[in-house]
Amino acid sequence: MSNWTFSVSYLQVGLFSGISLIVGTIIGSGIFISPKSVLRNTGAVGPCLVVWAGCGVIGILGALCFAELGTMITKSGGEYPYLMEAFGPIPAFLFSWSSVIVMKPSSFAIICLSFAEYASAPFYPGCEPPPVVIKCLAAAAIMTITVVNCLSVKLASYVQNFLTVAKMIIVIIIIVSGIVLLIQGNTQNFENSFEGSSITxxxxxxxxxxxxxxxxxWNQLNYITEELKNPYRNLPLAIIFGIPLVMACYLLINIAYFTVMTPTELLQSPAVAVTFGDRVLHPVAWMVPLFVAFSTIxxxxxxxFTAGRLTYVAGREGHMLKFLSYISVKRLTPLPAIVSLGIIGMIYIIPADINTLINYFSFAVWIFYGLTIAGLVVMRFTKKDMNRPIKIPIVIPIAMVLVSAYLVIAPIIDEPEWAYLYCVLFIISGLVVYFPFVHYKVRWAQKITKPITMYVQxxxxxxPAEESKK
Known part of the structure; x- marks a missing residue:
C-alpha cells in the first residue's frame, strides 16, 4: 500500500471540524432501522437503552485503538496495512477480499433496503409493505446510486451534500419533539423499564x-489524522467528544420513540420513525418518511462512493482483478469498481432481509476489527521501538479483543444461522484467489483474467488510471 505523507503546517481542520466530521460520518441510516432489533433482542426499554449506551462506549474504545494504529502506521487502506504489519500478507489480503466481496456490498444492500422500507411505508399504512416491493425498490435504489456515481464524481458529491443536510434535519426534529414530549410528562413507558427483559x-x-x-x-476516524491541526492532541479529543455526542443523539432519539410508543407498539411498527411522525407531527407527518428516505439514500x-474507491485500490494493488482499477475514459470515474459493487449489492438483497444482512455484515466486520486490534496488542511486544504518538493503556485493546470475540462467538452459540457459515466460507474462499493470482501469479491464472479484462475494457x-491522465 502507498504511503501518504503530510506536513503539519498545511493542515487546516481544527478540533471542532474534526468533531463535526465524526458526527456526520457515523449518523446515518442505522438509527432508523436498528431500534426494533435492539429492543427485540433485549425485551424491555431499560436494557435497550443500556445497549445503545454500551455501543457508544465500544465505539469510543475501538476508535482510540484505531487512533494509535493510524498514527503509528501512516499508510492508507484501512485495516490492511495494520494487519500486514502485525500478521503478514494472508490476513491482510483476506481483509481486502472480505471488504470487496462481503462487508461493503452487504452494507450497501442494508442501507438500500432500509431506504425501501421507509419510502414504501406511507403507501401501506398500518402494515408491513410486501417484501417484493421493498426488494424491488431497494434494487432500483442500488441501480440509481450506481449510475450517479458512474456518471460523475461532482454529481455524486452534490447529491451527498444535499442528503447530509436532510439527515441532520430529521434527527433534530425527532430529538426536539421527544424533549418536548418528556417535558409534557410522557414518561409512562419508562416506569419499571427493566421488567419483561429477555436477556441471553x-x-x-x-x-x-x-x-x-x-x-x-468509528473505525475510520483515524483517517482525519491527515487533516487535523495538531492531530496527536486533537484526534483523541475529537473521539472523546464526538462519539459521546452521537451517543447522546441516539439515546434521545430512542427516548423520543418511547414517549409515544410502548415496546409492543414499537416492535409492531413497520417503520418506527414514520409511526412517531404520524403520532406527533400530525399535518406535517409526511416529512418524516421523506427526510428519512433522504437520509438513508x-x-x-x-x-x-467510498466502497467503490476501496475496490479500485484493491484492484490497483493486485488484490482483486486488475480491471477493477481501471478508469472511465469519458467520465474519469472508477466505473468497473462501482459497477461490481452494485452487482454484488443487488445479489445480497435477493434472499435476505435487513436483520439477517446486519448479522451477516456484523459477524464479518467484527472478525477483522478483533484481529486488527489484536495486532495492536501483538505489536506492543514484537515492535516495541515503533514510534507511537498516541499510546493508549494496553487494557483497552485487550478489552476490545474480548468484546470482539464475544460478538463473533455468542450469537453463533445462542442462535446458529446459515448466514454465519456462508460468511466464513466467503472469507476462506479468498485463499483460493490469493495463492494463484496474488502470491504465485501463475500463468494459467493470467490467461483466465486477460480475456475478461479485454472485454470489460x-x-x-x-x-488503467495512468493512461486516463494522458
Missing part, C-alpha cells in the same frame, strides 16, 4: 450487532 448471551450479542451497525464508522450514496471504455 446471544441475544445481547445480536442487540449489540444492530446497535453497533448504527455506530459504524444519502448513506447509501456515501457507501457507494471494450464494453465500459475504461483504461
Amino acid at each position: 448471551a446471544g441475544g445481547i450479542g445480536l442487540a449489540l450487532y444492530n446497535g453497533l451497525w448504527a455506530y459504524d464508522g 444519502g448513506s447509501a450514496n456515501g457507501t457507494c 471494450m464494453i465500459m471504455e475504461v483504461v
